[in-house]
Amino acid sequence: MNNQGLFYFLLCVWLIAMTSCGSSPVGTAAPGKLATASTPDTSNWPSSFAFGHTASASYIDSIDIDIAPDGKGLPAGSGTATEGQTVYAVKCAACHGKTGAEGPFQKLVGAMGDTTKAKTIGNYWPYATTLYDYIRRAMPFNEPGSLTNAEVYQLTAYLLHANQIIDATTVIDAGSLPQVQMPARALFVNDDRKGGPEIR
Amino acid sequence: MSTSDNHQPEPGAGKKIHRRTILGAAASAVAIALVKSSGGQLVPAAVPAATPVAKAGAPVVPADATKVQGAVHGTLGTRSGFEQLKKKPTDTSSRSPLQDFHGIITPSDLHFERSHGGVPVIDPLKFELLIHGMVDRPMVFTLRDLKRFPSVSRIAFLECSGNFRGNKEEMTPQDICGLTSQAEWTGVMLSTLFREVGIHPKATWFLAEGSDAAVMTRSVPIHKGWEDAMIAYGQNGEALRPEQGYPARLFLPGWEGNTNVKWIRRIEVGDKPWMTREETSKYTEPIKDGKIRQFSFDMDARSIITFPSFPQQVEKGWIEIRGLAWSGRGKVVKVEVSTDAGKHWQTARLQEPVLDKAHTYFRYLWPWDGRATEIASRVTDDTGYTQPTMQQLLQARGRDMGGYHLNPVTAWVIKGDGRVLFKPEKWK
Numbered sequence: 107m108n109n110q111g112l113f114y115f116l117l118c119v120w121l122i123a124m125t126s127c128g129s130s131p132v133g134t135a136a137p138g139k140l141a142t143a144s145t146p147d148t149s150n151w152p153s154s155f156a157f158g159h160t161a162s163a164s165y166i167d168s169i170d171i172d173i174a175p176d177g178k179g180l181p182a183g184s185g186t187a188t189e190g191q192t193v194y195a196v197k198c199a200a201c202h203g204k205t206g207a208e209g210p211f212q213k214l215v216g217a218m219g220d221t222t223k224a225k226t227i228g229n230y231w232p233y234a235t236t237l238y239d240y241i242r243r244a245m246p247f248n249e250p251g252s253l254t255n256a257e258v259y260q261l262t263a264y265l266l267h268a269n270q271i272i273d274a275t276t277v278i279d280a281g282s283l284p285q286v287q288m289p290a291r292a293l294f295v296n297d298d299r300k301g302g303p304e305i306r
Numbered sequence: 307m308s309t310s311d312n313h314q315p316e317p318g319a320g321k322k323i324h325r326r327t328i329l330g331a332a333a334s335a336v337a338i339a340l341v342k343s344s345g346g347q348l349v350p351a352a353v354p355a356a357t358p359v360a361k362a363g364a365p366v367v368p369a370d371a372t373k374v375q376g377a378v379h380g381t382l383g384t385r386s387g388f389e390q391l392k393k394k395p396t397d398t399s400s401r402s403p404l405q406d407f408h409g410i411i412t413p414s415d416l417h418f419e420r421s422h423g424g425v426p427v428i429d430p431l432k433f434e435l436l437i438h439g440m441v442d443r444p445m446v447f448t449l450r451d452l453k454r455f456p457s458v459s460r461i462a463f464l465e466c467s468g469n470f471r472g473n474k475e476e477m478t479p480q481d482i483c484g485l486t487s488q489a490e491w492t493g494v495m496l497s498t499l500f501r502e503v504g505i506h507p508k509a510t511w512f513l514a515e516g517s518d519a520a521v522m523t524r525s526v527p528i529h530k531g532w533e534d535a536m537i538a539y540g541q542n543g544e545a546l547r548p549e550q551g552y553p554a555r556l557f558l559p560g561w562e563g564n565t566n567v568k569w570i571r572r573i574e575v576g577d578k579p580w581m582t583r584e585e586t587s588k589y590t591e592p593i594k595d596g597k598i599r600q601f602s603f604d605m606d607a608r609s610i611i612t613f614p615s616f617p618q619q620v621e622k623g624w625i626e627i628r629g630l631a632w633s634g635r636g637k638v639v640k641v642e643v644s645t646d647a648g649k650h651w652q653t654a655r656l657q658e659p660v661l662d663k664a665h666t667y668f669r670y671l672w673p674w675d676g677r678a679t680e681i682a683s684r685v686t687d688d689t690g691y692t693q694p695t696m697q698q699l700l701q702a703r704g705r706d707m708g709g710y711h712l713n714p715v716t717a718w719v720i721k722g723d724g725r726v727l728f729k730p731e732k733w734k
Contacts, residue, residue, distance in 0.1 A: 146456055146458060146495055146497075146498065148498075148501075151456070154501075154502055155454070155455060155502060157447065157451040157454045157455060157502070158445045158446060158447040158448070158451045158502065159445065159446055160443060160444065160445055160446075161436050161437075161438055161444040161445055161446045165436070165446070166436065166438050166444060169436065169571065169572055170438070170572070170574065171521070172513055172515070172523060172574065172580055172582075173580075174576070174578065174580055174581075175578070175580070175581050176578075225587065227587075230586075230587060230598070231586060231587055232581065232586050232598075233581045233586060235581070236581050236582065236583050236586055236587070239523075239580075239582065239583070240582070240583040240587075243520070243521040243523070244422070244423065244519070244520045244521060244583075247423075250423065250519045250520070250521070251521075290598070293596055293597055293598045294586075294590070294597075294598050294600050295593075295597045295598070295599055295600065296599075296600060296601055297599055297600065297601050297602040297603065297604075298599070299602065299604065299606065299711075301604070301606075301635045301636075301687070301689030301690070301691050302689050302690050302691055303690050303691060303692065304691075305694045305698045305699065305701075305702045306702050306703075
């Protein structure tokens with residue numbers, strides 16, 4: 107079963123479970139099914155415990171920082187590689203090297219076919235949006251969360267250009283970033299191990 | 307079987323312990339003080355409260371422990387000063403001393419650790435878990451809220467998917483695969499919280515996010531959330547250790563360690579994976595034909611003999627071979643042990659309880675004739691999967707095989723003089 111098939115299968119399992127719950131407002135465990143640590147017996151549960159409180163939209167916005175591959179979550183603003191070069195030199199080069207290939211920490215630059223075998227944005231990263239998401243949440247390592255949205259766009263553009271994926275003048279923003287085709291994208295496959303005697 | 311196999315120089319280890327230091331400690335150990343007993347009466351007691359330990363070494367042993375009062379009781383228990391249990395830390399992880407464990411529960415202070423931004427300090431009173439996205443009611447739960455829900459406990463292992471080292475003979479079980487541990491985890495089932503917020507029928511994934519400096523994120527298929535995922539706040543009967551995600555973490559039984567997001571602050575429900583850095587750039591493994599395998603969640607079955615192991619030395623005669631076996635897919639059904647370099651395999655005894663997705667202790671009694679040989683173990687789980695050799699893994703995944711999800715049969719070389727060495731596995 108491919109991954110999509112698996113999800114539809116699981117979705118069906120879940121829908122069936124939901125339907126059986128739907129017959130009773132309090133929710134039920136399947137009849138005859140033993141309650142275990144992993145499946146609590148919910149037969150005498152209320153439909154809601156009423157613990158916790160509703161999250162306000164502004165609270166959600168304040169911590170919902172993730173970026174999806176389709177660009178959902180990308181903020182306003184934009185940047186180019188040329189702008190990013192200056193920020194990179196000041197805030198990143200000390201740890202990742204003058205051009206992103208020297209270290210001492212994670213090598214960020216190395217095009218497809220790079221013979222050093224290092225895994226880089228250019229030869230291993232499947233989605234360009236991940237770069238924006240990760241730099242904004244975790245870098246610079248010594249001062250995470252300190253970059254402005256504009257700086258993150260600039261650095262994203264700089265690193266994509268350094269890996270020969272975009273031109274120095276390409277404007278990276280919420281519209282263009284999800285469109286960037288990453289060279290390694292086609293290499294990724296879903297887990298094919300599934301238990302049983304076969305070694306994968 | 308407890309051995310001092312730590313080859314890392316300890317601070318002060320090389321220093322000579324002066325006789326006067328020991329005598330001084332001993333003298334104060336027998337000083338008499340009057341303390342209040344629990345009944346409120348004054349009673350004589352030896353001070354200080356804990357076992358006197360000479361500055362840089364072993365505890366001070368009285369000539370006859372029956373002739374002097376022992377230490378009084380403290381607010382926390384102590385580990386014998388004779389037991390030198392230690393994690394092996396690096397800047398980003400620390401490994402459990404598997405060779406020192408007599409059972410299946412990892413003492414909480416010896417649980418392995420892995421973090422991408424250090425161990426944060428989080429005020430339990432300010433802790434909040436937000437669940438939002440494809441839900442009917444986006445909600446925030448405080449720690450107090452989480453603890454009010456019906457709770458569950460389960461004993462299960464946790465293992466980093468990057469848990470194999472094997473390039474040299476002088477390696478202990480801790481060095482080879484110390485990034486696995488086991489605890490009793492207590493918390494609220496994620497399904498209970500899912501029910502509370504109302505999950506959209508079209509939701510297929512959720513994102514879990516930590517509140518550490520890495521703001522660690524992983525995408526998890528929603529079915530795991532309904533099946534057996536937990537928001538854990540308890541570890542071996544007390545609150546989680548900070549290194550394990552205090553005050554609350556995601557716990558996904560049997561799934562690679564990194565997905566068990568610690569210091570959890572947010573769960574977003576959606577219908578596609580987010581493709582975070584930790585599920586693309588990291589925690590993915592090159593396999594055959596230049597492909598890269600992604601979302602390899604399940605930890606396949608694995609076992610290791612923890613006794614005898616390097617750097618122990620054994621004697622001719624009866625040896626009880628001991629070890630740990632586990633599977634992220636279910637229960638251990640069989641562990642086999644070979645004492646002749648893999649030519650024959652015999653069934654080991656499994657120690658109850660044999661739990662689902664849990665470290666299981668095994669033993670095999672072996673009369674060693676003193677001749678050089680090789681011993682190894684291999685586990686079979688209830689899906690019918692048998693732990694492969696490194697050669698089998700290479701055949702399946704190819705020469706460019708990545709370093710994640712390596713669970714090869716681990717062999718120990720027993721020398722004629724009883725020395726035990728790891729049999730290195732080189733594949734790159």
